[in-house]
Amino acid sequence: MRPATIWRVVGLVLLVAAAAVIPLAKNVTVTHVGVFVLLYVGSAVAWNIFSGFTGYISLGAAVFFGVGVYTVALLSKHLNLVGGVVFALYPVAGLVAAAVAVPFGLVALRVRRHTFVVVTIAVFFIFQLMAYNFSWTGGATGIFPPFLNWDPNTFDMPFYYTALLIAVGAAVLAWAIWGSRFGLQLRAIRDDEDRARGLGVKTMRVKLAAFVISGFIIGMLGGLYFYFQSEALPEYAFNPFFDLTIALMAFLGGFGTLSGPIFGALLLEPYLGYAQFQISNAYLSEAVLGALFLVVIILLPRGILPTAAEKLTAWRAAWERRSAAPAGAAVGPAGAGPPVDAANTSAAGTGAPGTGSAR
């Protein structure tokens, strides 16, 4: 195995171990926030599988989330489901969200760049509007689940561990996709879609597949959200902040990288959860979130991890050059693989000198 792979396995195992131990503290606030953290980790990773790998920025992920929420809500309402069967509904929510992703993707993926972003926003608003206006969604009053008479002290536990399972599954899936033929096709689309098509990549099919996969995962997390929060309300199920938050997380950690979205979500969501509890003024924390976003975009446009990796590589190259000045000609900066995955190999390899100095 390459050192980078070993590092990743170790990092992932450590993270999962830490996450698995946290609920043992039996602190309700911690596990409650923990569920949200894991929910956002999973969503950001899933969002990144499509948007990060292909470069198509989607602000319509909340469509999948909301569809997941409402799928479970409607099922539970009509079948009056309580108990362990609740968790069997997640995959159903995921499948329905994936089914929605197909026509959504077929329309939206015909266009690129700005227009794509705008279309995803528009589709998002259509869904929110439908949730508000159809009678079977409960309208603005929403849907509430049948009462789960679980012990309030351990109520969060099953949600915590299922969210952990989905988040880890999403991360492993993202990793598997990254190096696969499919992942390479996605990244080829990100670099130059026309050329990728010229080389024989079935771009529409590949994009749609990634879109549907990310929809499936986010839909499952929406299903989890319904029983966990005990509500399906149009403004929270189809929440524009959800889109913005997971995008911010991915950009903060490193857009289009494997560990970036995880890192970003782990960094940001505890703050947001804390802000919700501690800063009673929701509007202030909203403005703070926006300001944070601007700072990240201006100062760390490629995210924390890629920037750190770049600095580390540059530093290491400089060090090697100094220590072995005469024989160091063969050791280029690209030869020393960074321990953390670089943002995208092409940008780090080819574009770095030009873009780096411009920043």
Added chain:
Amino acid sequence: MGTFLRAVADGVLEGGVYGLMAVGLTLIFGVLDIINIAQGIMVILGAYLSYVLWTHLHIDQFVGLLITVPAMFILGVAIQFLFIRPLRGRERTSMSLLACYAVAIIIEGVLYQRFGSNYVSYTTYWNSPRATLDIGGYYLPYIYLAGFALAVLLVVAIYWTLYRTQFGRSIRATMQDHTAARLVGIDVNRVAALTFGIGVAVTAVGGMVFGTLNAFNPNTGYDLISRLLAIVILGGLGSIGGALGASVLVITLASLVDVYWNPEWSTVVFYGAMVLVLVFRPQGLFGRKEARAQ
């Protein structure tokens, strides 16, 4: 038939105002290659500014434009200078969109903080019952006419600037080719900043008319931006005439749905039209193909 004509008249008049806001959006897109997601909340900001000037200083909202338009212009130039200009690299376009989104939620947060989430509506001479024109039993409020006239005037002014002045020529040159424009000596950064300022300044006017006609709160910005986006996509991104035509068309359609079906579903008309157009004509109704083929 009376209902029909009335719905059409309302639609055309209101469409003119939406057209003005959409022209700002599409102008910014054409020159800077970014979509100002914050346009919706800026319209609401403009509405609040006019409202504050009226309630605290009793300045008529049309006179108040002398203050709010320059204020919004300066805001636009500042945003471009601080947050849009520093963006570089190949993710620039996506980043600029997210930056605009961030600006939008900051403005939204500040507006909520200052004014709360209650809907605001205020009555001045312009939307009082006596300020109406009686056309054979159909009462047309002056504000509709004045708003429409102002919108048309401004769009004509923008057209004139674009096609008859040296500055307009440099804007159009920048729209066509940044590098070439720079080569012939155009200060592209200056053009970009001024264009962003103009595109934002029109929201002061749009917001004033919108705020006089409708009740609004900070959340209304989402409603507006989704309508405006649908309009500019329909008209073809970057096409000024397209933005005007599409807004009059779609607002009239929505106004008809409003009358004959249900006000709640009139918004669906926007999105339905947009999705249909994208499926059959991805460059928009009036857009040129190459504008979309980036």
